[in-house]
Amino acid sequence: MLGWFKKKIARPASDEEVSPPDQQEEAVVGEPGPEEAKSILHEDVGVLFKRLTKGLAKTRGGFIKRVDELFLGKKVIDPELLDDLEEILITADLGVETTMDLVDDARDRVSRNELADPQALKAILKERITDFLLSSDRPAELVMPTEGPFVIMVVGVNGVGKTTTIGKIAHKFANAGQRVLLVAGDTFRAAAVEQLKIWGERVNAPVIAQATGADPSSVVFDGMEYALKRRYDVVIIDTAGRLHTKVNLMEELKKIKRVIGKKLSDAPHEIMLVIDATTGQNGISQAREFGKAVDITGLTLTKLDGTAKGGIVVNICREFDIPIRFIGVGEQVEDLRDFEPEEFVEALFAEESDS
Ligand SMILES: Nc1nc2c(ncn2[C@@H]2O[C@H](COP(=O)(O)OP(=O)(O)OP(=O)(O)O)[C@@H](O)[C@H]2O)c(=O)[nH]1
Ligand SMILES: [Mg+2]
Numbered sequence: 037m038l039g040w041f042k043k044k045i046a047r048p049a050s051d052e053e054v055s056p057p058d059q060q061e062e063a064v065v066g067e068p069g070p071e072e073a074k075s076i077l078h079e080d081v082g083v084l085f086k087r088l089t090k091g092l093a094k095t096r097g098g099f100i101k102r103v104d105e106l107f108l109g110k111k112v113i114d115p116e117l118l119d120d121l122e123e124i125l126i127t128a129d130l131g132v133e134t135t136m137d138l139v140d141d142a143r144d145r146v147s148r149n150e151l152a153d154p155q156a157l158k159a160i161l162k163e164r165i166t167d168f169l170l171s172s173d174r175p176a177e178l179v180m181p182t183e184g185p186f187v188i189m190v191v192g193v194n195g196v197g198k199t200t201t202i203g204k205i206a207h208k209f210a211n212a213g214q215r216v217l218l219v220a221g222d223t224f225r226a227a228a229v230e231q232l233k234i235w236g237e238r239v240n241a242p243v244i245a246q247a248t249g250a251d252p253s254s255v256v257f258d259g260m261e262y263a264l265k266r267r268y269d270v271v272i273i274d275t276a277g278r279l280h281t282k283v284n285l286m287e288e289l290k291k292i293k294r295v296i297g298k299k300l301s302d303a304p305h306e307i308m309l310v311i312d313a314t315t316g317q318n319g320i321s322q323a324r325e326f327g328k329a330v331d332i333t334g335l336t337l338t339k340l341d342g343t344a345k346g347g348i349v350v351n352i353c354r355e356f357d358i359p360i361r362f363i364g365v366g367e368q369v370e371d372l373r374d375f376e377p378e379e380f381v382e383a384l385f386a387e388e389s390d391s
């Protein structure tokens with residue numbers, strides 16, 4: 037799994053030349069990470085998959101289980117079955133359009149006699165859901181710049197899991213041998229800086245911060261200077277998460293982005309929107325609102341362990357041409373998975389027995 041992440045964060049060899057993926061994997065890491073890193077490096081892929089399927093148990097229980105129950109003992113696909121399927125898909129947050137697309141397609145296939153029984157329909161659902169998840173045109177990999185720090189700005193409404201996700205991402209980079217700096221751009225909430233500092237200690241990354249109420253852009257300015265001077269590999273910037281309906285938050289984010297860009301052209305290289313998967317359709321409107329203010333380049337969906345409505349993942353992939361980089365399936369540092377569509381669908385459709 038970490039090997040895959042290494043590939044994801046590959047630094048191109050030079051401006052002109054981008055090495056092929058198999059060489060990038062060699063080129064990316066410097067010194068081996070701390071002791072702790074080794075345990076992750078040697079973690080069994082099977083164990084990681086089990087963690088993912090466990091994290092998605094609720095989603096599976098609410099979505100695939102209902103599909104299974106509906107199909108159980110049915111020999112034919114009749115209109116009533118398709119109506120029931122439609123309801124299950126909609127209540128699982130797949131969204132109206134995605135649901136209609138899937139069900140209309142099923143209807144067509146039935147009328148062309150292409151689907152023998154409900155099990156064949158289940159296989160088609162799985163296949164088409166995978167297609168939706170793979171359809172983004174944007175590069176799925178986080179590509180680090182050839183030189184200078186890789187700057188990630190993390191945005192999202194309050195409580196979605198930004199700071200936690202930052203801690204988890206920092207851990208991944210640190211394990212891949214990268215020097216990480218954290219910047220406490222959330223100066224609004226009293227405990228925000230403290231929370232980031234705790235994560236900084238956990239993953240051995242310094243945190244640039246000022247007092248609560250300070251100008252976030254000024255903290256970010258300091259952070260960028262510090263990172264450039266001391267040649268950090270990765271800078272991750274936390275931001276405040278007050279309601280996205282407040283215009284001033286969006287203005288603040290634009291300003292932070294400008295400050296970063298002034299210190300380092302091309303940066304931020306990644307503007308990551310964090311969405312709480314349990315909020316369902318709300319996540320879609322958040323992506324729209326934040327997208328208007330700053331160009332979102334990647335998504336992280338958190339708290340998938342806490343929802344029976346994992347369909348939001350499919351809905352978001354279909355609605356926006358923004359790749360999902362990570363999914364959060366728990367509160368622990370290891371509970372941030374690289375988003376791999378096929379693996380995700382397998383975990384979603386996995387049999388109950390292993391969890
Ligand atoms: N179950 C679960 N909990 C999560 C996940 N990610 C974050 N959390 C929890 O969600 C809560 C909020 O997380 P924060 O990281 O503080 O969220 P935030 O977006 O930084 O919040 P603000 O700073 O208030 O805007 C915490 O209790 C986290 O432990 C996840 O993937 N699964
Ligand atoms: Mg926070």
